[in-house]
Amino acid sequence: MENSWKDQLDQALIKQLGTKKGKQLAKKYLPALSMSYCEQHTVEEAIADLVQIDKLSPDNPLAIVFYESPRGEHPLHITLYRYGSSIPLSDILPMIENMGLRTYTERPYRIAIDPNQFIWIGDFNVSYAHSHLFTLDQVKDIFNEALIKIHVGDCENDGFNKLVLGAGLSWREITIIRAYAKYMQQIGFRFSQQYIEKTIAAYAVIAKKLIQLFYLKFGLKQNTASKDKMADLALEIQADIDAITSLDEDHIIRYFWSLIKATLRTNYFQLDSHGEPKKYLSLKLHTTKVPDLPPGQPLYEIFVYSTQFEGIHLRSAKVARGGIRWSDRPEDFRTEILGLMKAQKVKNSVIVPSGAKGGFILKKSLNLLDREQIKQEVTHCYQSFIRGLLDLTDNFENDRVISPPKTVCYDDADPYLVVAADKGTATFSDIANAISKEFKFWLGDAFASGGSAGYDHKKMGITARGAWESIKRHFRELDINIEQQDFTVVGVGDMSGDVFGNGLTYTPHGLLLAAFDHRHIFLDPNPDGRKSFEERQRLFNLPTSSWEDFNPQLISKGGGIYKRSSKSIAITPEVKKILAITDNSLTPNELIRAILKAPVDLLFNGGIGTYVKASTESHADVGDKTNEFCRINGNELRCKIVGEGGNLGFTQLGRIEYALEGGLINTDSIDNSAGVNCSDHEVNIKILLNKEINQGTLTEKKRNQLLTKMTEEVAQLVLQDNYNQALVLGFSAMNSLSYSGLYQTYIKELETVADLDRSVEFLPDDKHLLERKAASQGLTRPELSIIMAYTKIYITGELLKSDLPDDPYFATILDTGFPSLLIKSYANAMQAHRLRREIIATQLSNQIVNSMGITFMYRMQIETGQPVADIARAYTIAAKAYQIDDLHQLIDSLNYKVTVQTQYELLHHVRQLMNLATRWFLHHRRLEGDIAKNIAHYSQSISKLEKSIPDLMAGVTKEYLDKIVTQFVGIGLSEKAAKKIAATRAMYTVLNVVEVATQNKFDLGRTAEVYFKVGSTFSLVWFRDQIGNDSREGHWNSLARLSLRDELDNLQRRLTIVILMNDQKKLESDKLIAYWFAKNSFIQQRWEKLMEMLLSSSSIDYTIFFIALRELSTLITVE
Structure with missing residues (x-):
């Protein structure tokens, strides 16, 4: 029977495929067909199989045919042809079933073409519940292709594949559905x-x-x-x-x-x-x-x-x-x-x-x-x-x-x-x-910074250096100069790492008592500062070093290096002392917790993992299961300062808990921002220079040489940002309790305008802010870090919505984001930078917040109702007119010469001037026209009057100025610096003087003399002092004070104008005012009576102030 069947197949192959092809297939495959195969297949079915088999090869090992057979109860069949090896049923059956088919039987066959070459055939009898919805011709091609793609792994084997037959979708079309799912x-x-x-x-x-x-x-x-x-x-x-x-x-x-x-x-x-x-x-x-x-x-x-x-x-x-x-x-x-x-x-x-x-x-x-x-x-x-x-x-x-x-x-x-x-x-x-x-x-x-032609962060040490700017700020607040005084450190990391390695080779004055990473624990209870520092440098420069490479001869008595895989570690008396513990032995995890709790000056995190959470958090909340057995709570820390060179070392709530206990800490996003900042500088520089390469004016080799040449200047630009942000946070933390009410309303504002979610960012709600205030606690640095970030994000966004970045004047702001070499050589190209607007907005936002603090922009908005862009313009005019950068440099130059608290006080004076000046420019709408001309006009006048202002003061105001100068000199300032800072508040009045002189074409010096005499004669200085001494909180109280100050300025300007208009004889200012009073004796008498009533009042009453000033305004009008 087999031979007869094969003869029929031989003849049928020649008839159907032609003599050459038919004989070729018959010779190759007929001897390999088993008796069972011959018995179970018709000649026509065998021809179909042989045609499919002949297409197979090592490169094309699988074919599938979906067909109908009139034989059997279930007409649908799937035949799989596989070259080399069979497909396990456990693999293929789920694929078929996931396509919506039920499998009833499988008939497997092996065709041995030669001893080393096999073909496997698997014929599956299947059924489909909804086969009446399609014809085989409609779906067989997409079905065959889909099953092949599932088998080779191009399509997943899941229930979405039912859509091949159910919806007539191809495997790629189903991939769309699957991807969305x-x-x-x-x-x-x-x-x-x-x-x-x-x-x-x-x-x-x-x-x-x-x-x-x-x-x-x-x-x-x-x-x-x-x-x-x-x-x-x-x-x-x-x-x-x-x-x-x-x-x-x-x-x-x-x-x-x-x-x-x-x-x-x-x-x-x-x-x-x-x-x-x-x-x-x-x-x-x-x-x-x-x-x-x-x-x-x-x-x-x-x-x-x-x-x-x-x-x-x-x-x-x-x-x-x-x-x-x-x-x-x-x-x-x-x-x-x-x-x-x-x-x-x-x-x-x-x-x-x-x-x-x-x-x-x-x-x-x-x-x-x-x-x-x-x-x-x-x-x-x-x-x-x-x-x-x-x-x-x-x-x-x-x-x-x-x-x-x-x-x-x-x-x-x-x-x-x-x-x-x-x-x-x-x-x-x-x-x-x-x-x-x-x-x-x-x-x-x-596209990807830090590549072979980019800045090597480890070589630059940029991330660690940025973290040290924060750490130095903390130490300054403790009156410790890390360049001259030793301090104790424990750390997370090892010397081979970028952040920890660079961080622990930053200064030889850091005495490293203990450290750990995922492999070892290092203990050196009484280190030789110089030798330990040099050995850390050696390890840092040793490729793939570990703590085990530290020379044990250089470790002090009682110290050592221990594997974290140890069962227990004996604790020496020396280690007990530095860790303030009494245990004789600890497991590695217990020892790590003791290190984290050590009573040292600094905990430096330069490793991977989250080691500090809040006592209110569970380990599951943290999401770092690996380190949960060595994790502690923020209120268990006994170090004075935390430096977060690494990411996610603390949870935000852990930071806040530590800060509320008096610890000095920012956030990882503040401390280690130098890395991302450096990368951004690299990207912006490459965007600039790559355009030159594309235009053929610069070679890639030359560009790379420029990048190398600018490395340290880029680093300094980055580190200045770290310095400034740490300063803002330090100043803000010192004053956060005083401004708790302001922060309360500002956080609400940020929720509206900046998409801040205080629950996500772990900022306290109003109830907790009030509880903090009652406990004499304000916002912590970690919380202020978040508010500062959202402030900058908001300001930048608002500036980008405006036309400010397109103002030609602000092209100068663009320069501040690039090294000087590029400013000199590529000035025109910089103005065509594809991120020009974004760079300007970002740099200006940074300048405003770094210079004026976190709430400045918000206060200006609620006080003036002006948009961010106009406030930024007014601030810029004021800052340039008063040369504020020089004042900031002066204050920064006092690092380690005076206390940080003194520096913050000096900075407060400068900020008061800028607050007043910015409001003045907004109030008087001096933003239109050429900003550069505006700046030049006011700055020239300020320079002319700067030296004479102190001499124009009189009475209590002069005594107060002299007192402040003496105080500043006493704490270390030069007399010149003391006078410059002390006069800042008085310098604000120059704007009113300039306004009066310019509008009325008066002599500037003469106007200044009369203006100051008016202030003392009419007791307007006393009014300002009374308003300034009022500390009542609340939005309306603040607006009332501002309104009174504006009215005082307006009256003083008006009085100055009226009196100078009567200056027919060019009298000295004292005589001129006396002459004017003589002509208007009823004004003098009325005003003296009002002042007598005010001076006898036991408390400040805004109502009385407004009435008095309104009376004076009326008197001037009558005159």
């Missing part, structure tokens, strides 16, 4: 993937319409007809969803529709270099249009889906930057990345871009891979993720924004995408920049 899981969608799969399969007709909608929205043939079709289809989908009776199923299907509507771009229609669809799907979403998300979401996000990885990139603004990390949280990596994006937003408040963050997870199990294989898998997925982001990012071509190829965009131009190294991707900057080059992306190697 995966995104839904990441945003915390309340239904499981299994339920979503079941629901979408049940509404396959709607699923098909959703895909049609996706094609119409993002298909490449966009025209009026397609838009009309899309609108009509949307109405159909709406009606279909409305007809769903189950609320949960309605929610699921409607959410898919909502996500398609929220999608702005996709790479679905793009092709790779081989002309094939890409193996990953990128979706750019307008997050604010995604339903049901809690507050604090990004502006945009890109979700990249692949069977190998999934990734998310979140941006809080169009211009935003942040690292890309390899996440180990597959279930909720978006939650992790969102938290980091928010932290990055705060950290980035000092630089041009807002916060962004990206992360990806691997789907492949790494358990059986070695280190090199893991590295290759991470690198491959990282590369695909980066490509997925750039697929949806605009580019520049000859200064024209161009959209990505084969991409329909529903948002404005969006060409700014910058990434950075992060956890698991520390060495990937060059990889990212290579992809940037592959895409011909306009940023070039500015």
